[in-house]
Amino acid sequence: MHFRTFAWRFIATISFLVILATSADAHEAWLLTPSEIEELSVAPIPPLFRSRLFLGIAATMGFAVSLFALRLEASITQLEDRLIAPFSRGFADVAPLFLRLGLASMLLLAAFGGLPRHGTSMWTTPTFLVPDMQLVGIALAGALTLVQLIVGFLLLLGLLTRICGAALVGFSMLGLAVFGSAFGSYGLHFAGPGLIVIALGGGRFSLDQAFHSDLGQKVAFRSRKFLWRGAQILIGIGFVYLGIAYKLLQPTLLIAILEHGEMPTFGLPMPVVALVMTGVEILCGALLVLGRLVRPVALAILGAITFLAVVLGETPLFHANLYGALLAMLLIGRHLPLPFGSVQFRRVRVA
């Protein structure tokens, strides 16, 4: 790639990130107004979420749908392969690029305070990976900001990419150590994409390809199956945890956020919509953990978070880590095919 072309792409990407960041908004609890918070404090938990009968019926329906889909998995996979085949030549280029850019954007904006917690001024308070984890009054806050910045830039450039993937896995553990259980909601959704970054590397549009600086390629190639399945398991567990801890066991919060965002319910009562969302999240997460129906699940989650982002008017940057990882899963499917490792591996060896 010519330097000038690269420079233009780099500048365009940075500008795009800044534009996206300025419209930042989220489906966090902090969005609720004081009157909504007051209502929420006394809101009764809907019977749908308290009754074993209702939950049992809902779980049986979800189980039946999952069972039906699992029975059809072989035919669905054939259909997926046919549909994906026309794009397959670009897999090795597109998936790592989206993943890198998504993760880089979150890291860089967080380090500069461009993805602030709701109600905090832009570019004033750096955060750790996500808006809720403010780097204020925390030991080593400066060092964490700097490391985030470096890893973000390297991911953006596609330089030492697999090392950056390992750093992301490290960040998810570091976050738990620094912020405690509050980081539990986020850690797995950075560790999983981190493993995917290690498995896929920087891809064609990266400086690793240009400079042959793809460190860790041999190890990643040998353990690609472990990395790919590990990523599915971590991301899947993340969704199951979020579905249970934040939706199933705090349904009034989910309902309040949906009502605040005036989410269309298509004539259904809001608790039913909330329960469907909860069930979809838990089942999709469980299927990912099991490594089953990976592409349909990735498509379902991508569709759901995109729909929510549009309806609630939030920036896609809040889920940028997941967009890239889910896109990779959608394109690649259950098993990581050989071209991801072997083609690039041979290129480097020849060079």
Place this chain on the structure above:
Amino acid sequence: MLRRFYMKAAFAPCILAILLGSVVFAAPIVNGNGRPPRAVFLVLPDDIEPPKVSLQVEPFAQGKYRVQIDTTEFQFTDICVAQAQAAPIGHAHVHVNGAKVASAYQPVVLIGPLAPGEHVIDVVLRGQDHRAILGRTGLVQGTVEVFVPQQPV
């Protein structure tokens, strides 16, 4: 043997059934206590006197307004933690017409400039982990209405 079971078609349905069964069994126990969502509220124990809040708003320079947050039984601090103890210590979130505009780590905060017209200023006391403090009398908050004239004061 485990591998053979894993490869069998029944493995995934078994795991899903166990997961969903556990959820159906456990969720009503947790939800049955009817507590407000713990991600949003820091519930004070009943033996702690809930704080009270009253607000005074005065015009300040350049169209800004000075909000004085008078509290009882509450201690302001600028130290935030990821998981706070259920104690009346923390800061306040200041909202104007329902939108958060500032966090007050001390009893005085400047907001604005405000556009001409009526404004409702709400202050909700928060714990050190930003959760809203909920005492036995309900949400701990104060509200005041402000009229901003056409010409800045």
